[in-house]
Amino acid sequence: MRQRPSVTGHAANGNSKRPPGRPRSEHARVAILRSTLKMLSENGFSDLTIEGVADQAAVGKATVYRWWPNKGALIADAFASSTVMKLRFPNTGSVVRDISQQMRQLVKVLGSPQGRIVSAILAAGQSDEDSIVAFRERFLKPRRQEAYVTLRRGVRRGELRKDIDSDLLLDSLYGPIYMRFLIRHDRLTPEFVDSLCALVLRGARCRRKVRPSGGSAN
Amino acid sequence: MRQRPSVTGHAANGNSKRPPGRPRSEHARVAILRSTLKMLSENGFSDLTIEGVADQAAVGKATVYRWWPNKGALIADAFASSTVMKLRFPNTGSVVRDISQQMRQLVKVLGSPQGRIVSAILAAGQSDEDSIVAFRERFLKPRRQEAYVTLRRGVRRGELRKDIDSDLLLDSLYGPIYMRFLIRHDRLTPEFVDSLCALVLRGARCRRKVRPSGGSAN
Amino acid sequence: MRQRPSVTGHAANGNSKRPPGRPRSEHARVAILRSTLKMLSENGFSDLTIEGVADQAAVGKATVYRWWPNKGALIADAFASSTVMKLRFPNTGSVVRDISQQMRQLVKVLGSPQGRIVSAILAAGQSDEDSIVAFRERFLKPRRQEAYVTLRRGVRRGELRKDIDSDLLLDSLYGPIYMRFLIRHDRLTPEFVDSLCALVLRGARCRRKVRPSGGSAN
Amino acid sequence: MRQRPSVTGHAANGNSKRPPGRPRSEHARVAILRSTLKMLSENGFSDLTIEGVADQAAVGKATVYRWWPNKGALIADAFASSTVMKLRFPNTGSVVRDISQQMRQLVKVLGSPQGRIVSAILAAGQSDEDSIVAFRERFLKPRRQEAYVTLRRGVRRGELRKDIDSDLLLDSLYGPIYMRFLIRHDRLTPEFVDSLCALVLRGARCRRKVRPSGGSAN
DNA sequence: CAATAATCGAGACGGTACGTCACGTCTTCTT
DNA sequence: AAGAAGACGTGACGTACCGTCTCGATTATTG
Numbered sequence: 001m002r003q004r005p006s007v008t009g010h011a012a013n014g015n016s017k018r019p020p021g022r023p024r025s026e027h028a029r030v031a032i033l034r035s036t037l038k039m040l041s042e043n044g045f046s047d048l049t050i051e052g053v054a055d056q057a058a059v060g061k062a063t064v065y066r067w068w069p070n071k072g073a074l075i076a077d078a079f080a081s082s083t084v085m086k087l088r089f090p091n092t093g094s095v096v097r098d099i100s101q102q103m104r105q106l107v108k109v110l111g112s113p114q115g116r117i118v119s120a121i122l123a124a125g126q127s128d129e130d131s132i133v134a135f136r137e138r139f140l141k142p143r144r145q146e147a148y149v150t151l152r153r154g155v156r157r158g159e160l161r162k163d164i165d166s167d168l169l170l171d172s173l174y175g176p177i178y179m180r181f182l183i184r185h186d187r188l189t190p191e192f193v194d195s196l197c198a199l200v201l202r203g204a205r206c207r208r209k210v211r212p213s214g215g216s217a218n
Numbered sequence: 219m220r221q222r223p224s225v226t227g228h229a230a231n232g233n234s235k236r237p238p239g240r241p242r243s244e245h246a247r248v249a250i251l252r253s254t255l256k257m258l259s260e261n262g263f264s265d266l267t268i269e270g271v272a273d274q275a276a277v278g279k280a281t282v283y284r285w286w287p288n289k290g291a292l293i294a295d296a297f298a299s300s301t302v303m304k305l306r307f308p309n310t311g312s313v314v315r316d317i318s319q320q321m322r323q324l325v326k327v328l329g330s331p332q333g334r335i336v337s338a339i340l341a342a343g344q345s346d347e348d349s350i351v352a353f354r355e356r357f358l359k360p361r362r363q364e365a366y367v368t369l370r371r372g373v374r375r376g377e378l379r380k381d382i383d384s385d386l387l388l389d390s391l392y393g394p395i396y397m398r399f400l401i402r403h404d405r406l407t408p409e410f411v412d413s414l415c416a417l418v419l420r421g422a423r424c425r426r427k428v429r430p431s432g433g434s435a436n
Numbered sequence: 437m438r439q440r441p442s443v444t445g446h447a448a449n450g451n452s453k454r455p456p457g458r459p460r461s462e463h464a465r466v467a468i469l470r471s472t473l474k475m476l477s478e479n480g481f482s483d484l485t486i487e488g489v490a491d492q493a494a495v496g497k498a499t500v501y502r503w504w505p506n507k508g509a510l511i512a513d514a515f516a517s518s519t520v521m522k523l524r525f526p527n528t529g530s531v532v533r534d535i536s537q538q539m540r541q542l543v544k545v546l547g548s549p550q551g552r553i554v555s556a557i558l559a560a561g562q563s564d565e566d567s568i569v570a571f572r573e574r575f576l577k578p579r580r581q582e583a584y585v586t587l588r589r590g591v592r593r594g595e596l597r598k599d600i601d602s603d604l605l606l607d608s609l610y611g612p613i614y615m616r617f618l619i620r621h622d623r624l625t626p627e628f629v630d631s632l633c634a635l636v637l638r639g640a641r642c643r644r645k646v647r648p649s650g651g652s653a654n
Numbered sequence: 655m656r657q658r659p660s661v662t663g664h665a666a667n668g669n670s671k672r673p674p675g676r677p678r679s680e681h682a683r684v685a686i687l688r689s690t691l692k693m694l695s696e697n698g699f700s701d702l703t704i705e706g707v708a709d710q711a712a713v714g715k716a717t718v719y720r721w722w723p724n725k726g727a728l729i730a731d732a733f734a735s736s737t738v739m740k741l742r743f744p745n746t747g748s749v750v751r752d753i754s755q756q757m758r759q760l761v762k763v764l765g766s767p768q769g770r771i772v773s774a775i776l777a778a779g780q781s782d783e784d785s786i787v788a789f790r791e792r793f794l795k796p797r798r799q800e801a802y803v804t805l806r807r808g809v810r811r812g813e814l815r816k817d818i819d820s821d822l823l824l825d826s827l828y829g830p831i832y833m834r835f836l837i838r839h840d841r842l843t844p845e846f847v848d849s850l851c852a853l854v855l856r857g858a859r860c861r862r863k864v865r866p867s868g869g870s871a872n
Numbered sequence: 873c874a875a876t877a878a879t880c881g882a883g884a885c886g887g888t889a890c891g892t893c894a895c896g897t898c899t900t901c902t903t
Numbered sequence: 904a905a906g907a908a909g910a911c912g913t914g915a916c917g918t919a920c921c922g923t924c925t926c927g928a929t930t931a932t933t934g
Contacts, residue, residue, distance in 0.1 A: 021904025022903065028906075044345035051894055060907040065896065119344045122400060126341035127264040136403050167404055168394075168413050176386075176393030182340060182400065185354050186385060195386050203421030239883030240925045246885075269915055278886040283917065457878025458930045464880075480781035487920055496881045501922065555780045558836060562777035563700040572839050603840055604830075604849050612822075612829030618776060618836065621790050622821055631822050639857030675909030676899045682911075705889055714912040719891065 024067075031057035032064055036078035041113045045120035050074070072124055076134030079121045082114075089146050095154030099147070099173065100197040106174075107188045110181050122182065144170060160204050172200045242285075249275035250282055254296035259331040263338035268292070290342050294352030297339045300332075307364050313372030317365070317391065318415040324392075325406045328399045340400065362388060378422050390418045460503075467493035468500055472514035477549045481556040486510070508560055512570030515557045518550075525582050531590030535583070535609065536633040542610075543624045546617045558618065580606060596640050608636045678721075685711035686718055690732035695767040699774035704728070726778050730788030733775045736768075743800050749808030753801070753827065754851040760828075761842045764835050776836065798824060814858050826854045 035056035039048050050071060054061040068074040087109065089102045110118060118135075125132030147170050154160040176196055180188050253274035257266050268289060272279040286292040305327065307320045328336060336353075343350030365388050372378040394414055398406045471492035475484050486507060490497040504510040523545065525538045546554060554575075561568025583606050590596040612632055616624045689710035693702050704725060708715040722728040741763065743756045764772060772789075779786030801824050808814040830850055834842045 019904080022906070023904085025906065046342075046345040049894060050896085054907095058907085060905095060909085061895095062897080062908090063906065066905080070896095123341040123344035126337045126400070127262040132402060136401060140401065140403055165413060168410070168417060171394040171397055171404070172390060172414060172417055174393075175395070175397035176389040178400070179389055179393035179396045182344065182396070183354060183358065184350060185358055186389070192386070195383060196390060199386060199390055199421045200418060201421070203417045203419070236927075237883085238881065238927070240885070242884065267915060268917085272886095276886080278884095278888095279916095280887085280918080281885065284884075288917095455878080456876070456932050458880070458932095459878085461880065461930095482778075482781040485920060486922085494881085496879095496883085497921095498882090498923080499880065502879085506922095559777040559780035562773045562836065563698040568838060572837060576837065576839055601849060604846070604853060607830040607833055607840065608826060608850060608853055610829075611831070611833035612825040614836070615825055615829035615832045618780065618832070619790060619794065620786060621794055622825070628822070631819060632826060635822060635826055635857045636854060637857070639853045639855070672901075673909085674901065674907065676911070678910065679899095703889060704891085708912095712912085714910095714914090715890095716892080716913085717911065720910075724891095 025063075028057070028059050028063055029067070032059055032067075032074075033078045033081045036074055037082055037117060040075065040078070040120045041116040044116060045075070045123045048075070048120070070128070070130070072128030072130040075121055075124050075128075076130045076138075079117060079131075080134055080138035082117065087143060089150045091150075091153070093157075095150060095157070095159045096197055096201050098150050098153075099201070100194055102147075103173065103177065103193045103197065104190050107177060107181075107190065107193055110177070111188060115181070119182065158206060160201075161206055164204050169200070169204055173197065243281075246275070246277050246281055247285070250277055250285075250292070251296045251299045254292055255300055255335060258293065258296070258338045259334045262334055263293070263341050266293070266338070288346070288348070290346030290348040293339055293342050293346075294348045294356075297335060297349075298352050298356035300335065305361060307368045309368075309371070311375075313368060313375075313377045314415055314419050316368050316371075317419070318412055320365075320368075321391065321395065321411045321415065322408050325395060325399075325408070325411055328395070329406060333399070337400065340396075376424060378419075379424055382422050387418070387422055391415065461499075464493070464495050464499055465503070468495055468503075468510075469514045469517045472510055473518055473553060476511065476514070476556045477552040480552060481511070481559045484511070484556070506564070506566070508564030508566040511557055511560050511564075512566045512574075515553060515567075516570050516574040518553065523579060525586045527586075527589070529593075531586060531593070531595045532633055532637050534586050534589075535637070536630055538583075539609065539613065539629045539633065540626050543613060543617075543626065543629055546613070547624060551617070555618065558614075594642060596637075597642055600640050605636070605640050609633065679717075682711070682713050682717055683721070686713055686721075686728075687732045687735045690728055691736055691771060694729065694732070694774045695770045698770055699729070699777050702729070702774070724782070724784070726782030726784040729775055729778050729782075730784045730792075733771060733785075734788050734792035736771065741797060743804045745804075745807070747811075749804060749811070749813045750851055750855050752804050752807075753855070754848055756801075756804075757827065757831065757847045757851065758844050761831060761835075761844065761847055764831070765842060769835070773836065776832075812860060814855075815860055818858050823854070823858055827851065 032053060035053050036048070039052055039056065048071065050064055051061060053074070054064050064074065068077060087102055087105045089098050092098055092101070109115060118139075121131050121135050125135055148166055151160060151164070151166050151169065155162055155164065173196065177188065177193070180186050180192070186192075250271060253271050254266070257270055257274065266289065268282050269279060271292070272282050282292065286295065305320055305323050307316050310316050310319070327333060336357075339349050339353050343353055366384055369378060369382065369384050369387065373380055373382065391414065395406065395411070398404050398410070404410075468489060471489050472484070475488055475492065484507065486500050487497060489510070490500050493500075500510065504513060523538055523541045525534050528534055528537070545551060554571075557567050557571050561571055584602055587596060587600070587602050587605065591598055591600065609632065613624065613629070616622050616628070622628075686707060689707050690702070693706055693710065702725065704718050705715060707728070708718050718728065722731065741756055741759050743752050746752055746755070763769060772793075775785050775789050779789055802820055805814060805818070805820050805823065809816055809818065827850065831842065831847070834840050834846070840846075
């Protein structure tokens with residue numbers, strides 16, 4: 001059984017000895033991932049075919065199968081390699097504003113062609129474990145780590161209660177966005193983001209001595 | 219061009235005259251929808267084949283295609299015909315309790331084999347409009363209507379603010395559930411439901427004189 | 437089991453009592469046979485479908501199946517009802533001329549759209565007994581009977597040998613025509629007919645005193 | 655656009671360079687043609703299905719379609735590859751005997767299971783050009799070439815007239831055989847062959863000084 | 873005139889084969 | 904050893920007809 005390829009493709013192990021034979025073509029790897037993303041954003045998950053990816057990447061079909069065991073793994077890696085989503089949390093001095101600004105970025109991305117990719121990987125994830133794992137590990141978790149920091153900042157500043165459950169709070173903030181994104185029963189506007197932030201964070205802030213500087217903006 | 223079949227199959231038009239030719243087989247219709255649901259709950263969306271459905275329903279493949287133009291429409295109708303999800307809102311005297319009880323039912327269903335069907339139709343909906351429309355119209359909207367009533371009850375009783383945005387509030391309540399259900403980054407427990415309810419509804423309740431009887435449960 | 441329909445459709449039996457129930461629609465019968473012939477001459481045997489015939493005849497599919505047990509029987513009856521082929525033998529005083537004139541008519545018919553029908557029924561006859569029987573009984577035999585008479589006339593007049601084998605002679609005359617018609621390796625011209633006649637009948641005429649008046653034509 | 659496969663499969667072009675990719679499976683090619691012939695001889699043309707051929711050959715259906723665009727082309731190639739029909743002309747010193755011996759072989763073959771194949775390809779040829787072309791090129795023409803030689807021998811020996819039209823003569827000889835074979839209105843016996851030969855060749859031999867050595871045999 | 877009976881059109885039914893497409897594997901030659 | 908090319912067996916796709924069936928409507932004879 002072959003090892004799953006790392007995203008970078010770099011040999012990270014201490015053994016610097018390169019294996020014999022022709023080395024793996026970096027060009028092919030990149031072309032495959034790029035055409036996967038392209039096709040995902042154009043036609044969604046159900047129309048993505050390995051054959052199409054290989055053709056578009058001008059690559060042998062077997063080269064794809066050699067490195068990715070199935071469609072889910074390919075999508076997962078393609079998504080992971082997608083550097084487009086750099087949704088950072090600012091530090092404005094107000095948790096509400098920090099978070100709502102990042103959420104506005106997120107909904108903008110979800111509304112762009114990139115959103116098709118997110119929708120595709122989540123759809124794929126319903127029948128393919130690799131896909132959903134990739135989404136969680138590559139996309140969700142890193143942002144969560146940043147979010148934790150932001151929340152802690154808020155707690156430290158007295159904007160949020162000390163006993164807050166971060167995961168619950170973050171799911172309450174982002175769940176509605178994903179729900180509207182996937183079910184499409186209502187619009188995903190910046191105003192929605194602000195109202196959502198205000199509603200949820202009101203339930204999380206300290207009872208007394210509350211002093212949110214930019215509270216009126218939300 | 220043929221009409222898409224209504225879910226009920228009843229001729230809703232005023233013209234009670236039956237069209238010429240052999241009438242549609244109710245038996246076949248039901249068998250197809252039932253085997254669709256069965257296969258969806260067993261193997262998920264990606265393993266569902268029209269051929270398999272037809273075989274299992276002991277029906278000609280053409281009979282499926284005669285009435286459903288594609289897999290999405292079939293899944294949509296099958297899901298719509300699935301009466302399993304009753305999920306009623308009780309009237310306990312407390313909005314928090316009414317809603318949290320219904321949400322507990324929902325997470326229980328999502329965790330059961332029925333959940334596979336929901337997950338499948340949402341996955342399908344990412345590339346097939348029919349599927350997601352069916353989910354919204356057949357499943358989401360009816361429950362929303364009930365939820366509106368429940369919320370209004372809470373407003374009338376002074377448990378919720380008057381100026382509350384119902385859709386925002388309901389998305390804030392149910393979004394986190396769908397998020398955990400689809401992304402599976404965390405467990406969907408009754409305790410989560412309760413905490414979620416408490417957090418979100420705290421942001422929606424009246425500032426003063428608040429004295430919900432079941433408040434301690436959250 | 438139902439009776440095969442007679443070609444005419446008339447109740448030829450002595451019992452003049454009409455059976456109860458709605459009588460068979462003569463209009464439908466004719467329309468079916470006509471559209472069968474039309475489709476045969478347009479698209480050949482392999483593209484003939486009962487469904488197509490029924491549609492073109494504006495007739496229910498079951499009406500076709502009620503009266504003809506299979507495609508072969510339908511083609512056979514359609515061919516039999518085709519009154520187009522009245523290839524008569526003249527009586528010019530010369531066997532050679534009598535026969536060659538009839539053969540010229542035949543090749544003309546075979547080259548016309550009617551020829552497609554002949555080709556179709558012969559093709560069908562290779563896998564369907566009914567078709568080939570119909571061709572023999574309805575088409576070949578009646579003409580053979582006339583040909584026998586013509587040949588006998590020639591024998592009586594001393595143009596042909598007394599011990600001639602009529603069937604052998606007629607097959608020798610017509611076989612080459614059917615061969616060229618079906619295999620299409622060479623052209624079916626009137627000149628070919630004349631040369632063929634001359635060649636074969638030279639082998640069949642009396643040794644001496646032979647003096648066919650139209651011999652120079654060959 | 656893909657090239658129609660040559661019967662031999664050899665690359666006849668000067669470019670000896672093999673094309674890239676996995677080479678065509680000779681095993682599959684042979685198995686397909688063999689099972690085509692088998693099914694043709696067993697069930698005739700109308701019962702031949704590509705699916706059946708592929709199954710019997712233990713081959714993917716797509717492999718059949720990859721190389722043969724339709725049923726006609728498949729039958730044509732299968733027939734062409736059928737080496738069974740050698741049917742050589744002997745050189746006995748007498749044209750009549752040479753030809754009648756070959757014709758006896760032919761009628762024997764037509765009466766055997768192999769005959770079903772001939773009948774099938776001629777039937778197919780009535781609606782499919784490929785089939786009839788294959789029959790002419792692969793079967794008829796090669797034998798005609800030999801027949802020409804045999805006839806010329808007869809002319810040289812003075813058994814046949816110098817001005818004989820070879821094609822006319824050969825059609826006159828073989829046409830009746832094909833006619834009886836396809837229409838089945840009379841038996842195809844060796845005696846028939848002899849009489850036929852005698853009748854037709856009598857019309858083709860020289861007037862005077864005729865003294866065919868083996869004439870008594872006919 | 874009503875009842876009976878067989879036909880008609882229409883068209884849905886369970887099937888089978890069609891010809892296409894993508895799957896994931898393989899076999900070749902080239903790099 | 905990896906690459907591209909592309910054929911392979913497999914199996915689902917969606918379509919077209921098969922021959923059968925159920926309808927309501929029609930058209931005759933019989934009571």
